Structures are given as C-alpha cells and as structure tokens.
Amino acid sequence: MEIGIISRLCQIKYFWSSLLFGPEQKLSCIEKQTDYRTSKTEILSWLEILFPIPQKYWVQVKASKNPHSEIFIFQQSEYAGIAKKIFIKRFIVHEGKAYSEGLKRECNAIDKFSQFNGTYDVYTPQLYAFNEKILCMAISYLEGNSFFNEMFESPIKVKFGNSRLEDYKRSLFNLGRWLRHIHNSRIMLLESDREKKIDDILKKDIRGIKLRIEHLNKARPADFTSDVCEKITSKSSEMRNQILMNSPSLQTVHGDFSLANILYEEGKLHVLDFSYSGPGLPEHDLARLYLDLQNVESYCHMVTPQRKGSLLSSFFSGYGKEININSLGVCEKFYILKHSIINIYMYTRLWGNRRFLNPFLCRLFYHYQKKILFSLIK
Numbered sequence: 001m002e003i004g005i006i007s008r009l010c011q012i013k014y015f016w017s018s019l020l021f022g023p024e025q026k027l028s029c030i031e032k033q034t035d036y037r038t039s040k041t042e043i044l045s046w047l048e049i050l051f052p053i054p055q056k057y058w059v060q061v062k063a064s065k066n067p068h069s070e071i072f073i074f075q076q077s078e079y080a081g082i083a084k085k086i087f088i089k090r091f092i093v094h095e096g097k098a099y100s101e102g103l104k105r106e107c108n109a110i111d112k113f114s115q116f117n118g119t120y121d122v123y124t125p126q127l128y129a130f131n132e133k134i135l136c137m138a139i140s141y142l143e144g145n146s147f148f149n150e151m152f153e154s155p156i157k158v159k160f161g162n163s164r165l166e167d168y169k170r171s172l173f174n175l176g177r178w179l180r181h182i183h184n185s186r187i188m189l190l191e192s193d194r195e196k197k198i199d200d201i202l203k204k205d206i207r208g209i210k211l212r213i214e215h216l217n218k219a220r221p222a223d224f225t226s227d228v229c230e231k232i233t234s235k236s237s238e239m240r241n242q243i244l245m246n247s248p249s250l251q252t253v254h255g256d257f258s259l260a261n262i263l264y265e266e267g268k269l270h271v272l273d274f275s276y277s278g279p280g281l282p283e284h285d286l287a288r289l290y291l292d293l294q295n296v297e298s299y300c301h302m303v304t305p306q307r308k309g310s311l312l313s314s315f316f317s318g319y320g321k322e323i324n325i326n327s328l329g330v331c332e333k334f335y336i337l338k339h340s341i342i343n344i345y346m347y348t349r350l351w352g353n354r355r356f357l358n359p360f361l362c363r364l365f366y367h368y369q370k371k372i373l374f375s376l377i378k
Helices: 002-021 036-050 100-116 147-151 155-159 165-185 191-195 198-219 226-246 283-299 310-319 330-349 359-377
Strands: 059-065 069-075 085-091 127-131 136-140 251-253 262-265 268-271 278-280
Touching (some): 036 059, 036 069, 036 085, 036 136, 085 100, 100 127, 100 165, 147 165, 147 262, 147 283, 165 251, 165 262, 165 268, 165 310, 198 226, 198 330, 226 330, 226 359, 283 310, 283 330, 283 359
Antiparallel strands (some): 069 085, 085 136, 127 136, 251 278, 262 268
C-alpha cells in the first residue's frame, strides 16, 4: 500500500513539474572521465594554433557527452575581433573505431550550409577548422534557447502574458522558406551521388524501422503486440515499393531536422547538428518537423482550440506545401511512420528519455505519436 502511495505521489510530482516548467535538457557531465583532462589539453593547444590567444585566456564554460561525441564550449573576453565563444565537438573512439568519416561529413555540411547563413533570418554555424588527429571540429557558438522549449508554453507563462504565438508562427514560416531553399540547392549532391540509388537510402530506412520494431516487440508495451509489429513492418515495406515506383529524385536534406536542433533568439533561428546531412528525400526532414510540431500543438497551452494547426500551417505555408494527415503522399506517410516509430521507441525504451523529457511528457507524447502511427497502418 505504501509503495503504491509513493508511486502515485511521484506521478503527481512529475505531472505538475511538467505543467509548470516544461521539459529540461540535460547531458551527462564528463569532468570525471579518465581522458577528460587529456582531451581538454589537446583542445586548448589546438585553439592556441587556430587563434592568436594564449591558452590561459580560454575558459571552459561547458563540457558534456552525447552517445557518439563530446561537447566543449570555451570563451574569452580579452581579445577583440576574435570570437567570444567557440563550440568544440569531439568524436568518441568507440570499440577501436574513430568516426573520422562522420567528422569530415559534418564539417563539409556545415561549410556548405553556411553560404545561406542569414537567409530568411535563419542562421547556421561557421566552421573554423577541423582536426582529424584529435577528432575535433571548431565552429562558431550560436546563442538561443531550444525552439521546442521556447514554444512549449506552460499555463503560468500564458497567464502572465508571455505567449508569443505570432512571433513563433513568423519564425516557422521563415524556417519553411529556408528549408525549401536548402532542398532545392543541391549543395550536398556530389558527382558520385548521381549514381546513388534511392533504393539504398530506403533500405537503410527500413532497417532502422525493423530495429526499433524488434526492440518494441521485446519490450512489449501493451499497444505493440507481435501482430501489430508485423503489420508495421509489412506496411513500411509496401510503402517503400510504392516510392520506388514513383522514381523520386535526390535532394539536399538536413537529416536530423527536429525542433531540438533549432535555437530561437528574438525572432532569429539557429539550425544545428549537420551530422546526417547529405543526399536524401525532402520528406525525411518534413516528417520529422511535422511530428515535433504535432507534439507541441497537442500540449502547448498557447495553442487554443481556435488556433489548433496554426504552427504547422505556418511552417508548411513557408515551405510552399499543404499538409493534411488524411491526404498525404506515400513518401510523406513512409517518413512519418519511420519517425513516429523512432519517437515511440525512445519514449518506451528509456520511459521518457529522461535526459530531455520527464516521464509524464513522454507518456503523453507516446500517446500522440502512437495515434498518428496507427492511423497510417489501419
């Protein structure tokens, strides 16, 4: 009985904390790792070569860890004409493998995307340099808050008049225009990509779907029985075949186009994380943002019933495309299915992916994403 009461109190606590404060983003601290000091020393020595500033003037303000990389932020205030903050990303050597190709790919993407810096008030980082020896890249530091968190208004914020729906709609409209510009630019298409088959990309997508389905089948959340999992796998393969029949063409895609990778700063948007950028199908980017905006609109307290769909329509109007869950093309359906499966897997496996969302919000978003997914496979 006491355990049940404690569990219930914890649920209530998470409910109210999510209502009042919204999601939090936390990355694991790396100061206690055995190779932390070595990495920091190598980076500082490299910065001294890149910029005419003695090491002692660079102060570390952040150090955190992602699954495949480590993040460092250094700042200086002594020298004018030189960046105040530098963002360092160091790729991790895992099982004897160094992700040097991933580092090169991301650096190339940042360099290519930077030519559109400021277009439609959307900004991307500037690449200063990359060092293959220590698996690091140095880029400009972009200010701002996660666009997801920024739009995720709590009842308290709305009550005190901090809702900026019109500003967000304007920014999303500009973001749509920017993404359409990127998709049409073909900046990431190399001569060798012309021989790259759409089938190769879709096969990789199918493998990703099947992997998450296997995990869901093992975890056995009540909604994902073996029959349901088999139906999802069958439906995704069917969609893949239909896409191939339509013979779509490759375009430049961001590859991880989520609200978590977009910062908001007084009407300006800063797009981050280009590690998956390259040739692909534009629906991949559109589906990812579509699902993120669905999550925001389903729980964002500044989006009243009368304003429902306004965030989605703003972005897709800027992109020059109508979006309606009841009249989607097969490619759009395929990528919405793919990303909804990824989201559901994350919400289930970690029951909240607690580094970013609390358990209550994950249960809520799990429900929203499941509803969309099941509408596609019925």
